[in-house]
Structure formats: structure tokens, C-alpha cells
Amino acid sequence: MTKKKKKTPVDISSLGEFGLIDHLTKDITQYHPGTLMGVGDDAAVIDGGQQATIVSKDLLVEGVHFDMVYTPLKHLGYKAIAVNLSDIYAMNARPRQVFVGIAVSRKYTLEALEELYSGMLLACKKYKVDMAGGDTTTSRGGLFISITVLGQAEKDTIVYRSGAQPMDLLYVSGDLGAAYCGQLVLQREKETFKANPGMQPDISSYAYILERQLKPEPREDVIDLLEKAGVRPTAMIDVSDGLASEVLHICKSSRVGATIYEEKIPVDQRMAQTAHEFRIDPTTCALNGGEDYELLFTVSQKDYDKVKDIPSIHPIGHITEANQGYNLFTTSGQLVKLTAQGWDSFKQNAAGGL
Amino acid sequence: MTKKKKKTPVDISSLGEFGLIDHLTKDITQYHPGTLMGVGDDAAVIDGGQQATIVSKDLLVEGVHFDMVYTPLKHLGYKAIAVNLSDIYAMNARPRQVFVGIAVSRKYTLEALEELYSGMLLACKKYKVDMAGGDTTTSRGGLFISITVLGQAEKDTIVYRSGAQPMDLLYVSGDLGAAYCGQLVLQREKETFKANPGMQPDISSYAYILERQLKPEPREDVIDLLEKAGVRPTAMIDVSDGLASEVLHICKSSRVGATIYEEKIPVDQRMAQTAHEFRIDPTTCALNGGEDYELLFTVSQKDYDKVKDIPSIHPIGHITEANQGYNLFTTSGQLVKLTAQGWDSFKQNAAGGL
Numbered sequence: 001m002t003k004k005k006k007k008t009p010v011d012i013s014s015l016g017e018f019g020l021i022d023h024l025t026k027d028i029t030q031y032h033p034g035t036l037m038g039v040g041d042d043a044a045v046i047d048g049g050q051q052a053t054i055v056s057k058d059l060l061v062e063g064v065h066f067d068m069v070y071t072p073l074k075h076l077g078y079k080a081i082a083v084n085l086s087d088i089y090a091m092n093a094r095p096r097q098v099f100v101g102i103a104v105s106r107k108y109t110l111e112a113l114e115e116l117y118s119g120m121l122l123a124c125k126k127y128k129v130d131m132a133g134g135d136t137t138t139s140r141g142g143l144f145i146s147i148t149v150l151g152q153a154e155k156d157t158i159v160y161r162s163g164a165q166p167m168d169l170l171y172v173s174g175d176l177g178a179a180y181c182g183q184l185v186l187q188r189e190k191e192t193f194k195a196n197p198g199m200q201p202d203i204s205s206y207a208y209i210l211e212r213q214l215k216p217e218p219r220e221d222v223i224d225l226l227e228k229a230g231v232r233p234t235a236m237i238d239v240s241d242g243l244a245s246e247v248l249h250i251c252k253s254s255r256v257g258a259t260i261y262e263e264k265i266p267v268d269q270r271m272a273q274t275a276h277e278f279r280i281d282p283t284t285c286a287l288n289g290g291e292d293y294e295l296l297f298t299v300s301q302k303d304y305d306k307v308k309d310i311p312s313i314h315p316i317g318h319i320t321e322a323n324q325g326y327n328l329f330t331t332s333g334q335l336v337k338l339t340a341q342g343w344d345s346f347k348q349n350a351a352g353g354l
Numbered sequence: 355m356t357k358k359k360k361k362t363p364v365d366i367s368s369l370g371e372f373g374l375i376d377h378l379t380k381d382i383t384q385y386h387p388g389t390l391m392g393v394g395d396d397a398a399v400i401d402g403g404q405q406a407t408i409v410s411k412d413l414l415v416e417g418v419h420f421d422m423v424y425t426p427l428k429h430l431g432y433k434a435i436a437v438n439l440s441d442i443y444a445m446n447a448r449p450r451q452v453f454v455g456i457a458v459s460r461k462y463t464l465e466a467l468e469e470l471y472s473g474m475l476l477a478c479k480k481y482k483v484d485m486a487g488g489d490t491t492t493s494r495g496g497l498f499i500s501i502t503v504l505g506q507a508e509k510d511t512i513v514y515r516s517g518a519q520p521m522d523l524l525y526v527s528g529d530l531g532a533a534y535c536g537q538l539v540l541q542r543e544k545e546t547f548k549a550n551p552g553m554q555p556d557i558s559s560y561a562y563i564l565e566r567q568l569k570p571e572p573r574e575d576v577i578d579l580l581e582k583a584g585v586r587p588t589a590m591i592d593v594s595d596g597l598a599s600e601v602l603h604i605c606k607s608s609r610v611g612a613t614i615y616e617e618k619i620p621v622d623q624r625m626a627q628t629a630h631e632f633r634i635d636p637t638t639c640a641l642n643g644g645e646d647y648e649l650l651f652t653v654s655q656k657d658y659d660k661v662k663d664i665p666s667i668h669p670i671g672h673i674t675e676a677n678q679g680y681n682l683f684t685t686s687g688q689l690v691k692l693t694a695q696g697w698d699s700f701k702q703n704a705a706g707g708l
Contacts, residue, residue: 010464021490023464024471031482032450034506038486046451046486046504048402057487057502059455063494096386097400101413101500110364110377117378128385132392132400133411136375140417141495146455148411148502150400152388 040253041161042090042237043151052158054151056087062142069193070186073112075214076145077119083240084149085127086218086293090238091160092226093153095127100134101146108143116145127220157232159297164235164254168298168319171233173222173312176243177282178271180289182206182213184278208270216293222313223295229306233297242288243316245340246296248326254298257324260317260338262331287328288341394607395515396444396591397505406512408505410441416496423547424540427466429568430499431473437594438503439481440572440647444592445514446580447507451486452478455500457493470499481574511586513651518589518608522652522673525587527576527666530597531636532625534643536560536567538632562624570647576667577649583660587651596642597670599694600650602680608652611678614671614692616685641682642695 015023025039036052037045043056060080062068081098088095100120104113124131129149189201203210218238226233235254237246243265251258265286272282298319299307307313317329326338369377379393390406391399397410414434416422435452442449454474458467478485483503543555557564572592580587589608591600597619605612619640626636652673653661661667671683680692 011460013460015464020464020467021488024467024490025485027475028485029475029479030484031478032484035451035484035486038451038484039488044451044453044487046407048405048407051402053400053402053407053504055451055453055487055502055504057453057455057489057500059457059489059491059498059500061457061491061493061498064457064492097389097392097398097409099398099409099411099502101411103413103415103418103498106365106367110369110374113374113378121381121383124385125383130384130386130389130392131379131382132389133398133409134375134393135411135413136378137413137415138418139415139498144413144415144457144493144498144500146411146413146498146500148409148453150407150409 037160042087043093045091045158047155050155052153052155054088054091054093054153054158055148056084056151057146057148058084058087060145060147062144067186067190068143069190071214073115074119074122077116078123078215080145080147081120081123081129082216082218083293084147085123085129085220086238086240088149088151089218089220089223090236090295091151091153091158092223092233092236093151093158095129095149095151097130097132097150098124099132099148102134102136103139103144104136105139105142127218159233159236161235161237161250161253164250164256164298164319165300166256166319166321167301168234169301169304169315170247170258170260170296170298170317170319171307171313172239172243172266172294172296172316173219173314174292174294175266175268175271176239176292176294177275177285177289178209178212178268179216179291180285181271181274181278182209182211183291185210185274186213206274208268209274213291216291218293219295225310226307229310231299231303231306233299236295236297239292239294239296240290242290242340243296244287244338245290247338248340250296250298251326254319255322257320257322257326258317258338259320259324259327259329261329264314264316266314266316391514396441397447399445399512401509404509406507406509408442408445408447408507408512409502410438410505411500411502412438412441414499414501416498421540421544422497423544425568427469428473428476431470432477432569434499434501435474435477435483436570436572437647438501439477439483439574440592440594442503442505443572443574443577444590444649445505445507445512446577446587446590447505447512449481449483449503449505451484451504453486453502454488456488456490457498458490459493459496462497481572513587513590515589515591515604515607518604518610518652518673519654520610520673520675521655522588523655523658523669524601524612524614524650524652524671524673525661525667526593526597526620526648526650526670527573527668528646528648529620529622529625530593530646530648531629531639531643532563532566532622533570533645534639535625535628535632536563536565537645539564539628540567560628562622563628567645570645572647573649579664580661583664585653585657585660587653590649590651593646593648593650594644596644596694597650598641598692599644601692602694604650604652605680608673609676611674611676611680612671612692613674613678613681613683615683618668618670620668620670
């Protein structure tokens with residue numbers, strides 16, 4: 001007789017979001033050869049002959065991804081669409097349709113939902129995307145927003161996370177860490193307001209970082225510029241969980257290593273100033289803050305001449321052989337191991353959580 | 355100077371789910387001619403040349419769509435997938451990929467999520483659908499499941515709600531009202547259990563109706579049989595909110611009227627027995643109960659010979675000119691107006707709500 005060991009229930013927070021998804025999806029069987037990419041990239045890819053359909057899906061949860069105290073509903077709607085489009089651009093594809101599922105408690109008025117939708121439709125207008133369907137229902141607690149985006153691309157122009165090669169150059173668009181600092185400010189003002197409800201906060205000097213937090217713009221322009229320059233990145237991902245986490249995603253999918261240079265990481269002066277105010281290293285904000293929705297991509301060295309004059313993209317390092325690992329070359333001249341401490345809703349001590 | 359009238363905030367429950375969706379989506383602009391059908395049918399349709407991609411999205415919310423007290427997680431996972439596939443079959447299309455978004459509070463263990471996923475993967479296996487992506491995150495309260503399904507069809511075989519013509523025959527598959535009665539039983543047992551926690555409920559005699567509630571099967575077989583018989587319905591919808599509501603949806607989309615016959619509505623004896631136990635008219639359960647996930651469709655009279663021997667589908671009436679309205683011919687010989695009192699999560703007094 002074998003003694004059956006009683007299993008202790010596993011707390012899901014111990015796995016983290018990526019560990020949980022890996023665990024739950026490990027037994028997936030694929031029935032259709034047309035499912036070219038399932039779980040494991042910014043979006044799924046479905047064969048449509050010469051064309052492919054790109055699909056991304058995201059959930060935004062009140063109290064986890066946004067705080068109604070300081071998130072205007074119109075901004076929330078805009079951001080919900082914007083961050084999903086970002087996943088499609090990160091495949092080097094174009095978004096075409098969005099599907100919106102909303103569960104909302106009865107405390108929300110029609111006007112509140114109109115605000116939310118007006119923000120979503122504004123983002124749809126800016127990026128020329130059709131709101132093609134969805135579902136609206138009640139919830140017992142708070143607001144849940146589920147967005148599905150469908151995009152389109154010529155099949156052979158799609159860029160996955162897995163194509164990076166040793167010696168490729170690593171680029172990132174825009175600047176990093178500002179959205180996280182914007183959230184720190186909003187969080188601080190909320191606490192101040194709770195302590196002194198009569199006080200009117202003055203946040204005008206934080207305009208840039210607040211906009212980065214509340215109204216991110218996906219980098220369609222970068223996709224356009226790369227196309228115009230005739231460059232196809234070898235791998236690409238959008239920066240939603242912090243630069244470090246995304247570099248590691250590309251490296252793991254591509255089975256390569258990477259070295260990035262602290263001095264090359266693009267940070268905005270206004271972000272750095274706020275980071276200092278909060279006694280945080282600006283590099284930490286850039287590496288682990290998240291919600292930047294910039295594009296991180298790798299480019300073959302042979303394309304260097306084509307990309308070197310593209311505005312708003314920055315070389316931050318290069319891809320190495322896998323056995324060289326993931327490294328950050330600091331401004332003080334040290335080589336340190338790059339680790340992902342990005343935002344993870346399942347880990348309570350995650351950086352960037354509310 | 356004009357006096358600005360102060361608007362009273364509108365309570366969303368006063369609009370109901372369909373009214374709310376109509377209101378929020380009335381300003382949608384469409385940018386892509388490839389979006390063949392957006393909001394307004396069981397699923398959206400996206401042009402892909404000869405083929406089309408069919409997209410449906412649904413949210414399931416704890417405490418609104420399911421009650422964790424009597425819903426085994428594996429069944430819940432199965433049902434979440436099944437009801438979404440039903441929307442794709444209702445377009446006369448074949449589901450290909452599902453995308454799963456889950457927001458879950460930290461009280462759920464890994465084992466609980468494994469159960470949920472095992473049910474989802476079981477449905478994926480049965481209906482040969484790929485689980486191709488999704489998102490898993492935390493919630494502050496309960497479990498939220500958002501499913502998106504992508505399907506495929508030859509563009510000219512898709513069946514919309516809008517194609518019914520006067521004189522067409524109205525068919526429904528399977529039997530109706532049982533899922534609703536199943537829920538009544540579960541709800542009653544929950545109350546009994548709350549009053550006497552020591553009591554073990556005996557629900558074995560309700561096996562059929564409980565299965566209809568907890569583990570619905572989408573009618574892929576009906577789509578197969580119709581195809582084999584060489585019949586394309588002129589309009590089709592799945593029965594999720596009760597027969598009456600769905601007849602009205604087809605009629606409104608097709609700008610026609612309909613007459614259905616009470617004696618023709620397929621009800622199972624086991625459902626009728628339970629309905630009597632609860633002192634509810636079985637016809638009321640069939641008309642307004644919902645969650646049957648049967649297919650309601652219209653067929654041209656010229657196809658009558660092709661459909662008359664198909665098993666498990668039942669003629670229940672016919673389509674009329676719009677000015678004749680929506681009518682139910684009762685077993686007692688009266689002609690009454692058909693009204694939709696189906697399930698609506700926004701209306702607290704809705705039939706079928708938890």
C-alpha cells in the first residue's frame with residue numbers, strides 16, 4: 001500500500017502572473033494548423049492565407065490596474081484601448097477591430113459609462129480602429145474591462161519575440177519610467193487628500209509624467225517609420241512591465257542573452273526629477289516601472305544605416321549568445337545581472353502595484 | 355441667456371442590457387470596410403477574402419452569471435467555453451480559437467484554477483478549438499471570466515439574424531426551459547442548505563435539468579445536419595435569453611413579424627414536472643428562462659422537404675409581415691402578444707437571475 005501524500009493547496013501569488021499562465025496552459029492541445037502562434041507572444045497569430053489575423057486580449061480591473069479615485073473615466077477608456085493596440089503594433093501589425101466587455105456595478109450611472117465609452121471611441125478614432133462588438137453586464141464589485149483587439153498583417157512581416165540573434169542591436173522607443181513616476185505622484189496625492197480632504201492638490205508641474213500614466217499612446221508611428229526605412233526588426237515586444245522584464249522575454253523566447261547600457265536607457269528629465277523626489281533611482285523606474293507602452297526591438301547589424309537616423313528610437317545594447325546571460329552595464333562601470341522585478345498583480349510586493 | 359437644465363443621472367438598470375449597449379454604441383464610426391458586421395448579431399464578421407473571421411465575446415461574472423456555492427469549477431470552465439461557441443454556431447460558422455481572460459481574487463488556490471482550466475480544455479477538446487491566448491490577473495472581489503472566440507466560415511454561408519422573410523418556417527433545436535428549472539432547483543437547495551447545513555440534498559432525480567444548467571452543449575450537430583441536408587437557414591440566433599427574446603431579435607433584425615404555437619414549443623417532461631413543482635407554467639420557462647443554448651432559425655418554405663426529417667429540430671411557427679407583430683397562439687386557442695421577459699443582469703426583477 002502506498003501512502004498518499006496530502007497536497008498542500010498552492011497559493012497562486014507564489015507563482016506570479018507568468019508562472020501561473022505557464023502552468024495553466026502547459027496542457028494545451030492544438031487542433032488547427034491555422035493557429036500559427038498561441039500563448040507566448042504579445043498576441044496570437046491566425047493564418048489567413050497571405051494575410052494573418054493578430055489577436056490580443058487584456059483585462060483591466062478596478063483596484064488592481066486602476067484606481068477610480070484618480071483615474072478620469074474618459075482617460076481610462078482611452079488607455080484601455082491604447083494599451084491593447086500596443087500589443088498589436090508590437091507584432092509589427094495594424095489593429096483593425098476592438099471588442100469591449102464591461103462588467104460594472106450598479107453604482108455607475110449612464111453618464112459615467114458614456115464618459116468611459118467616449119474615451120474608448122476617441123482612441124478608436126485616433127488609431128482608426130472599429131469598435132465591432134462586446135458585452136456589457138453587471139458586477140458585484142467595481143469595474144472590469146476586457147478588451148480584445150484584432151489586427152492584420154502580411155504573414156511574412158509579422159515580428160515575434162523569438163527572432164533575436166546574437167550581435168543584433170537592441171532598440172527602445174521614447175523614454176521610460178515616466179508612467180510609473182506619474183502613478184507615484186497620483187498615489188501620494190490620494191493619500192494627502194485622504195488626510196486633508198479640503199486641500200486642492202497642485203499637480204500641474206507633473207503634467208508630462210501624469211499624461212504618460214493616464215493617457216499612454218501606442219507607438220504606431222514607430223512601426224510606420226521602420227516600414228518606411230525598409231527595416232524589419234528581428235524581434236519586438238511592447239514595454240508594459242518594465243524594460244528589464246521585456247528584455248528577458250525577448251531573450252528567453254529567442255534563446256539568447258543581452259547586454260544593455262544604463263547610460264543609453266532613455267529617461268526624461270521630468271521623470272528623473274520626480275524619481276529623485278521619491279528617492280528612487282531613475283534607472284530603477286525605467287527598468288522595473290512598467291506601463292510605458294514603448295516598443296523594444298532588435299535589429300540586425302546590417303540594418304544599422306537604415307535605422308540610425310530614425311527619430312525617437314534609441315540603441316540601448318545588443319544581443320549576445322545565451323551563455324553570456326542578461327547583463328546591465330552600469331554608469332559606474334559595473335556589469336550586473338539584469339533581473340525582472342516588473343509589475344505583477346499576483347505578487348503583493350511588486351514594484352508599481354497600487 | 356439660456357437656462358441650462360440640470361440633468362438627473364440616469365440609472366443604468368433602467369435601460370437594461372440591450373438598451374445600454376444600443377445607447378453606448380450609437381456613435382460608433384466604422385473605419386474599415388472589412389468589418390462586415392459589428393455590434394448587432396451573435397458575433398462580429400470580418401472579411402478575409404473568400405473566408406471570414408467570426409468573433410464573439412462574453413463576460414461571466416461571479417454572483418451575476420454563476421454562484422460558486424453550487425457551480426463546480428470544472429463545469430463552470432466547460433460552460434464558459436460552450437456558451438461562447440454557441441454564438442459562433444449561431445452564425446453558421448465553425449469556432450477555431452478561444453482567448454480566455456480571468457480575473458481572480460487571491461482566495462482561489464492554484465488547484466481551483468486548474469479545475470476551471472480543465473473544464474475549459476475539455477470543451478476545447480470536444481469541439482476541437484484551440485486555446486490560443488489570454489490574460490490572467492487578480493481581482494478584488496470574486497471571479498470574472500472573459501472569453502473571446504474566433505470562428506471561420508465561407509463568407510457566403512454565414513447566417514445573420516436579419517435574413518428572415520415572411521412565410522419562412524421557424525425552427526428550434528432540442529428542448530427549452532430545462533436550464534432555467536435546473537437553476538431553480540440549485541437555488542432552492544442552496545437555501546435549504548443555508549437553513550440546515552447538516553442536510554445532504556438529494557438532487558439525483560433532477561439529473562437532466564441540472565446537466566442542462568451546469569453543462570450546456572452548443573449545437574454543432576445541428577449545424578452539421580443542416581449542412582448535410584443542403585439547407586442554409588435564412589436567419590439564426592442561439593437561445594441564451596429565452597425563446598421569446600430571441601424570436602423578437604430575429605424579427606427586429608429582419609423587420610418581420612412572427613407567430614409561434616405554444617403546443618409546438620419543445621419541452622422535456624422532466625422540465626415540465628419540475629416547473630409544476632415550482633408552480634410555474636412550463637411554457638413560461640421555455641419562453642423566458644434562457645440559457646438553453648439551442649439554435650433558433652428560419653428556413654424558406656421551399657426547403658421544407660430537406661429539413662422535415664432532421665432529428666432534434668422542431669417547427670414552432672412561421673414568419674409574418676412586420677405589421678402582424680409578434681404572436682403566440684396558445685394551447686387554449688388565444689392569440690397573445692409575444693413579449694421578451696428574458697434574463698437581463700441589469701434588471702433586478704428579471705426572470706432567471708440569481
